[in-house]
Amino acid sequence: MDIRPIFSALRRHRLVMGMLILEIALTCAIVCNSVFLIMQNLQRMNLPSGIAEHQLVVVQMASIRDRPDADARAQANLASLRQIPGVRQVALVDKMPFMFSGNNSDIKLRPDQPQPSLSAGLYFGENLLSAFGARLIAGRMFHADEYLSLDRALRGLHDNNVRDLPRVAIVTRAMAQRLWPGQNALGKTFYIGKDIQMHVVGVLAQLARPNSLQRGVGFSWVVPIRMNADEGGYYVIRSAPRDRARVLADAVARLKQHNPGSIVMAQRSYDRMRAEYFSGDRAMAGTLIAVCLALLVITALGIGGLASFWVAQRRRTIGVRRALGATRGDILRYFQTENFLIVGFGIALGIVLAYGLSLLLMAHYELPRLPFSYLPAGALILWCVGQLAVLGPALRAAAVPPVVATRSV
Amino acid sequence: MLAYYFQLAIHSLKRNKVLTALMVLAIAVGIGASMTTLTVLHVLSGNPIPEKSARLYRVQIDPRGSFGFRPGMEPPNQVSWIDGMNLLHAARADRQALMTGGLVAVQPAQSMLDAFFAPARYTSAGFFPMFDVPFRYGHPWNAADDQASARVVVLSHALNEKLFGGRNSVGRMLDVGGHALRVVGVLGDWRPNPLFYDLTRNSYNATEGIYVPLSTSQVLGFAHDGSTDCWGNGGGSKRMDPAAPCAWLQFWVQLDTPASAAAYRRFLVHYSQQQKALGRFQRPPNVRLRNVMQWLDYNQVVPANVRLQTWLAFGFLFVCLVNTVGLMLAKFMRRQGELSVRRAMGASRRTLFAQLLVESGVVGLAGGAGGLVIALLGLWLVRHRPAAYASLAHLDGAMLMITFLLAICASLLAGVLPAWRACSITPASMLKSQ
Numbered sequence: 131m132d133i134r135p136i137f138s139a140l141r142r143h144r145l146v147m148g149m150l151i152l153e154i155a156l157t158c159a160i161v162c163n164s165v166f167l168i169m170q171n172l173q174r175m176n177l178p179s180g181i182a183e184h185q186l187v188v189v190q191m192a193s194i195r196d197r198p199d200a201d202a203r204a205q206a207n208l209a210s211l212r213q214i215p216g217v218r219q220v221a222l223v224d225k226m227p228f229m230f231s232g233n234n235s236d237i238k239l240r241p242d243q244p245q246p247s248l249s250a251g252l253y254f255g256e257n258l259l260s261a262f263g264a265r266l267i268a269g270r271m272f273h274a275d276e277y278l279s280l281d282r283a284l285r286g287l288h289d290n291n292v293r294d295l296p297r298v299a300i301v302t303r304a305m306a307q308r309l310w311p312g313q314n315a316l317g318k319t320f321y322i323g324k325d326i327q328m329h330v331v332g333v334l335a336q337l338a339r340p341n342s343l344q345r346g347v348g349f350s351w352v353v354p355i356r357m358n359a360d361e362g363g364y365y366v367i368r369s370a371p372r373d374r375a376r377v378l379a380d381a382v383a384r385l386k387q388h389n390p391g392s393i394v395m396a397q398r399s400y401d402r403m404r405a406e407y408f409s410g411d412r413a414m415a416g417t418l419i420a421v422c423l424a425l426l427v428i429t430a431l432g433i434g435g436l437a438s439f440w441v442a443q444r445r446r447t448i449g450v451r452r453a454l455g456a457t458r459g460d461i462l463r464y465f466q467t468e469n470f471l472i473v474g475f476g477i478a479l480g481i482v483l484a485y486g487l488s489l490l491l492m493a494h495y496e497l498p499r500l501p502f503s504y505l506p507a508g509a510l511i512l513w514c515v516g517q518l519a520v521l522g523p524a525l526r527a528a529a530v531p532p533v534v535a536t537r538s539v
Numbered sequence: 540m541l542a543y544y545f546q547l548a549i550h551s552l553k554r555n556k557v558l559t560a561l562m563v564l565a566i567a568v569g570i571g572a573s574m575t576t577l578t579v580l581h582v583l584s585g586n587p588i589p590e591k592s593a594r595l596y597r598v599q600i601d602p603r604g605s606f607g608f609r610p611g612m613e614p615p616n617q618v619s620w621i622d623g624m625n626l627l628h629a630a631r632a633d634r635q636a637l638m639t640g641g642l643v644a645v646q647p648a649q650s651m652l653d654a655f656f657a658p659a660r661y662t663s664a665g666f667f668p669m670f671d672v673p674f675r676y677g678h679p680w681n682a683a684d685d686q687a688s689a690r691v692v693v694l695s696h697a698l699n700e701k702l703f704g705g706r707n708s709v710g711r712m713l714d715v716g717g718h719a720l721r722v723v724g725v726l727g728d729w730r731p732n733p734l735f736y737d738l739t740r741n742s743y744n745a746t747e748g749i750y751v752p753l754s755t756s757q758v759l760g761f762a763h764d765g766s767t768d769c770w771g772n773g774g775g776s777k778r779m780d781p782a783a784p785c786a787w788l789q790f791w792v793q794l795d796t797p798a799s800a801a802a803y804r805r806f807l808v809h810y811s812q813q814q815k816a817l818g819r820f821q822r823p824p825n826v827r828l829r830n831v832m833q834w835l836d837y838n839q840v841v842p843a844n845v846r847l848q849t850w851l852a853f854g855f856l857f858v859c860l861v862n863t864v865g866l867m868l869a870k871f872m873r874r875q876g877e878l879s880v881r882r883a884m885g886a887s888r889r890t891l892f893a894q895l896l897v898e899s900g901v902v903g904l905a906g907g908a909g910g911l912v913i914a915l916l917g918l919w920l921v922r923h924r925p926a927a928y929a930s931l932a933h934l935d936g937a938m939l940m941i942t943f944l945l946a947i948c949a950s951l952l953a954g955v956l957p958a959w960r961a962c963s964i965t966p967a968s969m970l971k972s973q
Binding site: 152192195196395409413414418 | 568605607608656716760776843851857864868870872960
């Protein structure tokens with residue numbers, strides 16, 4: 131098809147066409163960047179935690195006042211939870227992946243190192259790894275005699291007495307690979323705080339840190355410290371996914387019954403906890419999707435509106451062309467090609483704008499550069515939207531009978 | 540004259556209903572989206588204490604060890620117990636308060652209510668006069684109560700409603716964390732948003748129900764709740780060890796003149812040098828004194844997502860405007876015949892221009908009204924989001940005015956180019972071609 135007549139016709143509507151191209155370009159730039167942001171949000175929401183998420187329910191307790199035997203009461207609570215039918219593992223832990231608070235430690239490989247090698251999220255709680263369902267890929271779990279009570283460990287920190295502090299740790303593979311690239315982490319040592327030496331006895335396949343995800347989601351480590359009933363913490367109970375609701379109700383009832391001096395602060399499945407953590411990301415993704423759709427609809431309406439306007443304006447010319455032998459298909463294709471070209475110009479400008487916008491976003495937010503692959507996808511979407519929008523007016527144009535040419539306007 | 544233009548505009552808009560509807564819709568959606576996000580931004584970036592925000596300063600010093608030191612790095616946001624107490628007792632500012640967040644169990648006197656946990660603020664007495672906290676009943680505790688770790692408590696308006704049905708509860712006893720505390724005051728309806736003095740918990744819509752002297756909270760072993768930043772062999776826990784190398788308290792000062800602010804900064808530098816000489820600090824003196832708005836800005840208290848959404852909405856409005864310009868151009872150009880006739884009959888170019896602008900103004904007015912509806916709908920949606928600030932998203936009078944101004948300006952702006960183009964045609968050539 132000869133596109134020269136299209137160009138000469140468009141040249142007569144330079145300003146209108148310029149506006150349309152600008153609109154398409156802006157839409158292209160915003161949609162490409164928005165889709166990229168949506169993908170970033172989805173990626174965050176789908177970060178692997180490394181634990182058996184769908185099998186866990188969590189109960190958070192807090193005691194009204196501290197009483198003696200906090201350690202013994204924790205053990206009694208755990209023993210009672212273990213008796214719930216269908217329960218596989220239980221633990222009282224300090225933190226879980228994807229929470230709004232966490233313990234982050236600066237890790238050193240040598241005591242005299244001026245800067246930390248990395249920052250890692252700390253986990254503790256007896257039986258934590260089994261209850262989480264985290265997979266050990268090398269080394270061993272903690273021995274029972276390695277566990278210390280939290281009170282003792284805090285005392286050890288205060289007095290700087292290593293006898294009251296844990297000496298062994300289990301680290302994630304991600305953390306081990308960063309600290310000792312290409313080496314076996316088992317038996318290696320690292321330092322925390324004022325040079326407290328830790329020996330690696332096990333390596334986990336994966337365990338996400340509780341918070342500060344931007345400092346490396348996969349950097350986590352576990353120490354053999356036992357939680358007590360008064361320090362707060364989370365009772366984690368693992369069962370088959372279908373038993374979760376029943377197990378949770380039973381667990382809450384038991385904990386309430388055994389702990390008259392405590393209040394249940396939260397009770398839910400881990401899936402819900404995780405969803406709450408990422409609810410902001412989900413809401414943002416929803417907003418972005420809505421904006422993209424609204425933009426595409428507005429742009430389609432703009433294209434359609436202008437096209438039907440042009441069709442109405444050119445009724446006579448169309449009639450003349452039909453009278454001179456152009457088929458309906460020719461007219462249809464004329465408008466479709468015209469639209470294809472306009473959208474094409476818009477996309478060409480849009481790609482430039484999309485990269486400009488991406489640079490702007492990178493300067494103000496912690497975002498990577500817009501990957502190239504989003505541009506052809508964005509172009510394809512806009513071409514489709516343009517063709518859909520122009521179809522109605524173009525069909526109306528094709529339906530103009532040749533006899534129009536013989537009538538005066 | 541204007542009324543006549545208005546009639547002409549309505550007539551012309553009616554002639555092409557679909558196109559008019561498209562233009563109004565585009566403006567309405569664009570205005571609605573931008574007003575929604577702008578309102579959220581406006582609510583979130585408000586000044587929580589407008590009368591005093593320039594005279595209240597958050598104190599930052601750097602007590603950390605040399606490990607991890609890099610020149611130019613910011614000091615920790617909070618202070619340790621030892622430094623906080625030293626600065627509080629030095630009392631070099633016009634007013635000062637040392638405080639931290641906590642969580643305490645409250646056992647209501649009436650047996651119908653179960654015990655519950657309430658977010659608490661443990662603070663020295665300077666808090667209330669410094670932040671101009673209004674009292675409904677009673678009064679704050681004083682420095683002597685701080686000194687004596689007095690068993691006293693101040694309740695928020697909301698908690699007093701819940702516990703005592705809103706009656707004057709001064710003098711009543713309340714079981715807090717297993718200890719009997721005497722109510723000395725009840726606050727008026729005081730809800731600073733954001734909770735500028737402690738941003739480590741929920742910044743917006745935070746509800747602190749209970750205020751206890753900081754000294755009392757430590758003697759009674761009340762639990763700390765908030766962020767803890769430790770160095771060396773520090774470890775955070777529910778009950779903080781006063782000697783732990785951890786920053787977990789907020790220190791605020793009131794400095795009434797720039798001169799006293801400069802003097803206080805020198806005092807902080809001097810204090811840091813002194814502590815370094817004593818061997819407690821290892822880094823060179825690194826102090827910050829930020830007033831309320833600087834502090835909110837430094838902590839990026841307005842969520843990045845909200846800013847991003849505002850930019851996105853204005854981009855969206857721009858696309859809608861470009862869309863409207865295109866449609867108006869097409870519409871006005873089509874009416875060149877009519878306009879040429881009116882020119883030939885003696886109407887000046889300026890008259891026609893004004894008439895066309897009235898027409899686009901009418902579109903803007905309709906778009907503004909539609910935009911208002913969409914903005915209200917958008918804010919309703921925002922209020923149902925999981926964010927902490929959600930319930931604050933309401934349109935106020937100022938934002939309402941801005942909506943209409945924005946809509947009219949936007950559509951006039953969109954009308955200028957098309958109207959100018961349509962008017963600048965020579966009537967003779969158009970009339971001839973008819």
